[in-house]
Amino acid sequence: MSKKRFSRLLTMTLAILCAGMPLAGAEFTWYTPDGDADWYQEILQDSQMSLGNNYRLLKVIERAKAGEKITIATIGGSITEGGGASSYPDCWACRFADGFRALYGAGDGSNVAFVNAGVAGTPSPFGWMRYERDVVNRVEDDDGLPDIVVIEFAVNDYAEVTTHRAYESMVKSILEQPNEPVVILLFAFFNSGFTLQDDLAPIGERYDLMMISMKNSIAPHLGKEWTAEEYFADGDHPTSLGHGIMADCILAAIQTSAAQAPSETDIDLTVAPAYGTTFMGMRNIFGDSDVSNLVFDRGGFAHDDSNSFRNTPVGRVCGKNFHHNILDGDKAMTFTATFTRLLIAWRNVADEAYGSAEVWVDGVKKVTLTGTSDAWGQSVVSMPYVSWEPAEHTVEIRMAEGDERKLFTITCISLVP
Numbered sequence: 001m002s003k004k005r006f007s008r009l010l011t012m013t014l015a016i017l018c019a020g021m022p023l024a025g026a027e028f029t030w031y032t033p034d035g036d037a038d039w040y041q042e043i044l045q046d047s048q049m050s051l052g053n054n055y056r057l058l059k060v061i062e063r064a065k066a067g068e069k070i071t072i073a074t075i076g077g078s079i080t081e082g083g084g085a086s087s088y089p090d091c092w093a094c095r096f097a098d099g100f101r102a103l104y105g106a107g108d109g110s111n112v113a114f115v116n117a118g119v120a121g122t123p124s125p126f127g128w129m130r131y132e133r134d135v136v137n138r139v140e141d142d143d144g145l146p147d148i149v150v151i152e153f154a155v156n157d158y159a160e161v162t163t164h165r166a167y168e169s170m171v172k173s174i175l176e177q178p179n180e181p182v183v184i185l186l187f188a189f190f191n192s193g194f195t196l197q198d199d200l201a202p203i204g205e206r207y208d209l210m211m212i213s214m215k216n217s218i219a220p221h222l223g224k225e226w227t228a229e230e231y232f233a234d235g236d237h238p239t240s241l242g243h244g245i246m247a248d249c250i251l252a253a254i255q256t257s258a259a260q261a262p263s264e265t266d267i268d269l270t271v272a273p274a275y276g277t278t279f280m281g282m283r284n285i286f287g288d289s290d291v292s293n294l295v296f297d298r299g300g301f302a303h304d305d306s307n308s309f310r311n312t313p314v315g316r317v318c319g320k321n322f323h324h325n326i327l328d329g330d331k332a333m334t335f336t337a338t339f340t341r342l343l344i345a346w347r348n349v350a351d352e353a354y355g356s357a358e359v360w361v362d363g364v365k366k367v368t369l370t371g372t373s374d375a376w377g378q379s380v381v382s383m384p385y386v387s388w389e390p391a392e393h394t395v396e397i398r399m400a401e402g403d404e405r406k407l408f409t410i411t412c413i414s415l416v417p
Contacts (some may be wrong), residue, residue, distance in 0.1 A: 029251070030095050030244035039225060047217035047249035049187070049201065051256060052210040055263040056182045060147050067106035071113040071139045072097045075127050076152030079188045079246075080118025081311055084237025088312045092238070093118060095247035096150070103251065115139060115146065116313035121378030124153040125166035126345050129284050129381070129412050130318050131174075145179045150250065154187040154196045155236070161343075161383040162279060168203045169279035175207060175269060183207075184250065189215035191228050191235040202274040207267055210257060212249050218242075278341070278416065285413040287320030291335070299331040300324050301397065305409040308347065309377055317379070318345075322410040324357070324399060332360075332398035333410075339393065341416035342385040347409040348375035355403025357410075359384040360396040368400060369408075379411040390417060 031040070064070050074080050074093040082091030089095075093116045101109030117127070117134040139146055153167060160166070174183050185204045187197035195215050204211040222228050231242045238246060285291060287304055305323035310316045322333060344359060349371050356370040359382070366384035385393065399408060 029248045030099065031241065031248055039221070043217045043221060043245070044249055044252035045217075046220075047212050047214060048253045048256065049197070049211040049213040049216060050204060050209065051253060051260070052204070053208040053263045053267050054257045054260060055266045056180050057210075057254065057257055058262055059180070060182055061104050061258055063147075064100075064104040064112055065106060067111050069111050069113065069141050070147040071115060071141050071145075072100060072148045072150075073115045073117065073135045073139070073146035074150045074152070075117040075131065075135060076150075076186070077118065077122055077156035078120035079155070079237055080116065080150075080152045081120050081313055082118065082243075083120060084233035084239055085243045086240045090240040090243055091118075092243040092246035092250075093150070093313070095244055096250050099247055099251045100148075100254070103255070113140060118152070118313050119309065119311065119317050119379075121156075121376070123156045123160040123381060124151075124164075124170060125160055125162050125279075125343060125381045125383075126379055126412075127151075127153060128166045128170040128279060128282065129343065129345055129414050131170060132284065133286065133318060134314050143179050145177050146174075146181055147179060148182045148184065149174050150184045150186050152186040152188055154200055155190055155194065157196050157200070158194075161381055163275065164199060164203065165276040166279045167200065168273055168275050169277045169282070171203055171207065171209070172269065172273070172277050173280050175267060180266065183209050184253075185209055185211045186246070186250065187211065187213045187215065188238075188246070189219070191222075191232045193219065206271055206274040207269070209267075210253055212246075212253055214246060214249065217249060218245065281417050282343075283415045283417070285415070286318055286411075287322050294335050294337050296335040297333065298322060299333040299397075300328040300399065300404075301333045301408075301410060302328065305347065305407075307377070308409060308411065309379065318411050321347075321412075324406075324408045326353075326405050326407065330399060330404040332396040334394065334396050335413075336392060336394045337415050338390050339385075339415040339417060340387045340390050341383060342393075342395065343381055343383050343412075343414040343416070344369070344397075345379045345381050345411040345414075347377055347411060348372060348380045349377050349407075349409075350375040351407075353407050355406030355408055356400040357403075357408045358398055358400050360398070361385045361393050363394075
């Protein structure tokens, strides 16, 4: 199937949607291959790593069809941001939201809102640090909470500092929202075959969640129905074709799950965690957060880095931050708080104007945060302190010796109770 053919079929589908033709309850795909398409149905089926418990899904679909306002949220890395797609509306997240509206929305589907919190080059701990700010705070439903959340970090979480515990903490915390949302785990993959789906799948299995594997479905067809160059824009990110197939796979899994007998009970949230949920209840501190109940001094990090990362789905990621500029002195940022774990997200910038910062806890240097040569300003996450028992600690963040007149930006400070 050529890219030209795909583009024409995508345009036809969009034309149908814009014309307002009734699609609710009908089969819906963004990509429609020639012939009887048995092989494409195989792709859709093979992507269904697990359909999960459909108790919540059926309720959300029923509410959407009845005209209630619901919100779809997506959170992940660059693939969720739209990397590789020819335009932002072509990304899987936008197409999935549009497809769900067409299938289950009332009337023109405007009762189904959409929030995308994809941010390139970031792992799940950073996603969890900003979930409240970049997802929940953008929901306009009456209850202020998303109803369907798709999480995509399978190609971003290699060697992340919490070893999947922040990911699982995010999953369980979302599941525990009072509006009983649906959580879907989406596992992307690279052309090299890399994906962490096997590492993350135990979390989905533990909570009986829907899981979508793009490697299981697409890899066997590269070199047959498509070349790798047709599916991957650069080896890592899908093309518009790839994004469309990702959306189809999620929509097909939802349709298949919705057609099954209803699960008799809701998800069991009392099960023991797969890896750990020690990052639940984390307090996230941004540049404009209220710290009146802490002993907190911004010191030489009193400014805001206006060049912090921005993108189409989120806008300015995380908002205001803690920035040390060349005019600031060498006074450390200090605060005293009770916690078990300390996470710091900071901008990794490959620029000689940016220096290194040190993190000290209770008078002991724990880590030096230094930019890498392959960086482009994305936020990375460090965990300078870990303990199993909560205790009061004093934290100092200071510029490294000799870098007092250089730049440095802290995106977020997170304290685990």
